[in-house]
Amino acid sequence: MTSTVERSRRRKNRGPQDLRSEEELVAERRKGRVGLYLIIPGMAVLALFFAAPVMVLLGMSLYARPPGAEIGEFVPALEFGNYATVVGAYWEVFLRSFLFALIATVAALLIGYPMAYLVAVRLRGRQLMQGILLVLLIAPFFSSFILRTQAWKQILSDEGPVVTVLRAIAILPADGHLTATAFAVVCGLTYNFLPFMMLPIYANLDRLDTNLLEASGDLYASPLTTFFKVTLPLSMPGVFAGTLLTFIPAAGDYVNAALLGNNRDTAMIGQIIDSRFFKVVDYPGASALSFILMVLILALVMIYIKRFGTKELF
Amino acid sequence: MTTTSTIKDEARPKASSGADLHLANVTKRFSDFTAVDDLTLTVPSGTFFALLGPSGCGKTTTLRMIAGLEQPTSGTISIGGKDVTKLPSFQRQVNTVFQSYALFPHMTVLDNVAFGLKRKRVGDSVARAKAALEMVELQHLAARKPMQLSGGQQQRVALARALVNRPAVLLLDEPLGALDMKLRRQMQVELKSIQTEVGLTFIHVTHDQEEAMTMADTVAVMNKGKIEQMGAPRDLYELPRTAFVANFLGKSNLMPGSVTEDLGNAVAVDVAGHRLVMPKDRAVSHSGAAVVGVRPEKMRVLNLSDEYSPSANMLTGTVLDASFTGVSTEYLVEVPGIGTLATFSQNMGQAPARRGDTVRMTWEPDFSFGLDGSAKTTEGQDAV
Numbered sequence: 153m154t155s156t157v158e159r160s161r162r163r164k165n166r167g168p169q170d171l172r173s174e175e176e177l178v179a180e181r182r183k184g185r186v187g188l189y190l191i192i193p194g195m196a197v198l199a200l201f202f203a204a205p206v207m208v209l210l211g212m213s214l215y216a217r218p219p220g221a222e223i224g225e226f227v228p229a230l231e232f233g234n235y236a237t238v239v240g241a242y243w244e245v246f247l248r249s250f251l252f253a254l255i256a257t258v259a260a261l262l263i264g265y266p267m268a269y270l271v272a273v274r275l276r277g278r279q280l281m282q283g284i285l286l287v288l289l290i291a292p293f294f295s296s297f298i299l300r301t302q303a304w305k306q307i308l309s310d311e312g313p314v315v316t317v318l319r320a321i322a323i324l325p326a327d328g329h330l331t332a333t334a335f336a337v338v339c340g341l342t343y344n345f346l347p348f349m350m351l352p353i354y355a356n357l358d359r360l361d362t363n364l365l366e367a368s369g370d371l372y373a374s375p376l377t378t379f380f381k382v383t384l385p386l387s388m389p390g391v392f393a394g395t396l397l398t399f400i401p402a403a404g405d406y407v408n409a410a411l412l413g414n415n416r417d418t419a420m421i422g423q424i425i426d427s428r429f430f431k432v433v434d435y436p437g438a439s440a441l442s443f444i445l446m447v448l449i450l451a452l453v454m455i456y457i458k459r460f461g462t463k464e465l466f
Numbered sequence: 467m468t469t470t471s472t473i474k475d476e477a478r479p480k481a482s483s484g485a486d487l488h489l490a491n492v493t494k495r496f497s498d499f500t501a502v503d504d505l506t507l508t509v510p511s512g513t514f515f516a517l518l519g520p521s522g523c524g525k526t527t528t529l530r531m532i533a534g535l536e537q538p539t540s541g542t543i544s545i546g547g548k549d550v551t552k553l554p555s556f557q558r559q560v561n562t563v564f565q566s567y568a569l570f571p572h573m574t575v576l577d578n579v580a581f582g583l584k585r586k587r588v589g590d591s592v593a594r595a596k597a598a599l600e601m602v603e604l605q606h607l608a609a610r611k612p613m614q615l616s617g618g619q620q621q622r623v624a625l626a627r628a629l630v631n632r633p634a635v636l637l638l639d640e641p642l643g644a645l646d647m648k649l650r651r652q653m654q655v656e657l658k659s660i661q662t663e664v665g666l667t668f669i670h671v672t673h674d675q676e677e678a679m680t681m682a683d684t685v686a687v688m689n690k691g692k693i694e695q696m697g698a699p700r701d702l703y704e705l706p707r708t709a710f711v712a713n714f715l716g717k718s719n720l721m722p723g724s725v726t727e728d729l730g731n732a733v734a735v736d737v738a739g740h741r742l743v744m745p746k747d748r749a750v751s752h753s754g755a756a757v758v759g760v761r762p763e764k765m766r767v768l769n770l771s772d773e774y775s776p777s778a779n780m781l782t783g784t785v786l787d788a789s790f791t792g793v794s795t796e797y798l799v800e801v802p803g804i805g806t807l808a809t810f811s812q813n814m815g816q817a818p819a820r821r822g823d824t825v826r827m828t829w830e831p832d833f834s835f836g837l838d839g840s841a842k843t844t845e846g847q848d849a850v
Contacts, residue, residue: 220613304562367568369555371582381581385572451509 156261206446211463213439222435234440240425242441249421251336253403255350256341261391261397263342264350269383272357293347301411304340305331308412332414340408348397356390359443392460396453403449421443421445473519485546485559485634486511487532487667492541494527494691501527503691505541509635509684514661514668516682518675520714520849524691525671529637532669534558543633556585561628562637566642567620569612575599575623576608582631598630601660618649625657629664638670642677654681675715687711689846703761705748705835712759712837713846719807720759720843725752738803742779742833753837764833765809767797767819768826773839778828783807785823799825831832 214231267289275281292300308314308330318324330336360383368378384391406422413419421441428438487509501621511517517525530536532543534555542551550558560688561582569578583591599605602622612620622640628636631770640652641657658681661668666739672678678685679699686696687710692760695702702715712718723737732745735758742758749756760779770772770782783801795818796810809827811818 228535359567361568363568364554364570367562367564367570368581370533370535370560370564371561371631372556372580372585374556377585379620382570 197214209439209443213436213443215436215439217436224435226435231436234436235444237440238405238437238440239444242421243422245419245421246444248419249403249445250448250452252338252341252409252420253399253405255338256345256397256402257399259338259342260346260349261395264346264394265353265387265391268350268357270328272354273360273362273383289350290347297344298407298411301340301344301407304336304343304412308336308339330414331419334413334418336412337409337418337420340412341402341405342404345398345402348401349394352393352397353387353390356387356393360386396456400449400453404445485667486670487635488544488547489528489532490542490544492528492531492538492543494531495539496523500691502531502538505691505693505703507686507693507696509667509669511546511667512665514658514670514681514683516670516672516678516685516686516730517688518672518678518715519688520673520846523688523849525673526639526686527718528688529562529669529671531633533560533562533637535562549789550848559634560637561631561633562639563621563628563641565640567612567624567644569620569623569627571613573611574608574729575610575612575615578612579627579630581627583827585639586631590648591645595626595630598626601629602626602656608803611635617644618653621645621653622656625660629660629666632664633666635667635669638668640672641670642672642674650677657681659677668832679715687715689714689849706759706806707750707837708728708845709837709841709843710846710849712835713844715848717762717808718759718808719762719765720837720841721804721807722757722839722841722843724839725757728752735772735836738801740781740804742781742834743777743831744836745832748832748834749837751836757839757841757843759835759837762796763809765807765827765829767799767811768811768828769819770824770826774825774826774828775830778830779834780826780828781807782824785819785821785825788818788821790818795819797825799827801827 161234163302184398211228212226213234214228214230214232215234216231218227221227271282271285271289275285306312310329310331315324315328315330318327318330319328324330353370364382364386364395368382369375373381393426402423406420406426409418409420409423410426425438425441428434481528487507489505489507489573492502492505492507493500505524505528510552518526519525527536530679531538534550534553534557538551540550544550545559551601565731569575570581573581576592576595576599580591580595583594588594596605596608597805599608602625603620604619604626607615607619612623615623621644625641638657642653645653657668670682679702682699685694685699685702687694687702689710702711706712706715706718708721709718712720721737721742723735723742725733726736726741727734729743731747732743733749733756734757735742735744737758744758746752766774774780781801781804783799783804786799786800786806789796792813794810794812796808797819799807799809801807807827
């Protein structure tokens, strides 16, 4: 309030010499230090909680274990061999982690998109129904992550409905299991990260102008063509955000693999890092794995963004 | 110069004449409200047809049913003699220019215009889309996205996108509603000339009576889901048949009274003690209660000392308000027993009457029109 008054007073008092336009004044203000001061808090948080830990991690990953040292005893060094060792031992796990995350992302997209479409487009204008469905979709995620994952063990158990049905229709052999399989891990990942896929797509489709769908139909496009030519392209920013928000945490997740997997062929990299760190007490190895994971995800995301994202849509 | 115009002419849609559109007993009910009520209507091919009415009169619903975006509750719609009532919109040879334009924001202007042709798998869709853009003089903006265009340009893209498909019937849903006055007038002229050129059947929905009258060959005035009256703009204006049409299409002075004399070709009506004459062929009823109507511009405003034809209808009243607009002076005149009448006199150099003056208003009986005696004289006055 006061500032507006002051500003207008100042403008009046600028006098005849000061004939600069508002734009010029804004430009001058931009050049000043105000902007710089404003980003300091954000930068400080980033430095403290992101940059510093990453540096610590990087340093730790190069520590060496002196001969005859006790378990968990390391000394600062530049032991690049740590990286070679963990990559040699775990490259398959990396590959599997990204594969699982990719499958879960695609599955979450295939499940989440129709759900988002139903709520945002089909139920447009029916706010009560929209509200109920959104709550139903999101409410489970107010409960514990671990508990929900544990519940999947029950769902996929040998006595559970899924196995019974799959055995009955002979998709699963009579002695087949779903628990402790890669399938179960991917199911868990898909389920747990579904809201991260659905909500950005929902937010996007909620703004979709349905006049465009009518226009498309008016221009001889069947409903299916309309979806692929109009709806889907327009919702790509939501799909893009959703896939990133699903893939990144899924790739580094270890809860699903730990609870729903086995210890032979479903290990994900998060699990390995966890056991290296807390069980084997191999801090440099765990740090090197974490660092590699971060860099790999960053690289994959960069390629993805370069390929699909930031394209000017409108 | 010559070459461009040749290309242009060849590329333009041929003057195919569109198709007849026929609506038979079409009704559309939404849960608690009848939007369109037993509408029967035939639009001959090649006509520029306007559906005119206030908001909520059912004109847009009618248009959407023709487009296939809405299903009629009952009745049939046929295009070129073929029943299309059950056909979904994408299978109808009908295109719409939407009020909001509904251009695809993720496509270039050219892709927008080529969209319909590509769906129909027309071979030279891009070339034809370019030609259509030339027709609306936007070929230089083909590579832009719709958001980068002005409102008027978007409007022309929407028109090109619909026209390029050479639909049997082109539907225009208040297509000029979002444009400013000047652009509106310009686009009205352009639309009319394009329609004449391509010879397609245009159905134009609007609530702007001036727009409907300047552009359409036939105007149907809609009110409460029904067509009140339909005809050439001039016929509608000169001889409205209902109070709604008389008031919505221009202004009218409507005076209720009762028929007292049969004069052969005309009847005399007693309106609050005044004897007003109207021809029988311009009157809905010839006996009993009747409403006499006259358009404000058909009346002459005279001083009490001026002479006037003895056969003319004449009313005397007091000027309540006189506003000088340059071309004319508009008056509101209070006539005892009848109420306030509107009239104006063209600026021929005479001194305008002033507020409080007593004036005489006269008009030839042939300018009178007669409505049903039960007509509500204010109906349609405030409709927008």
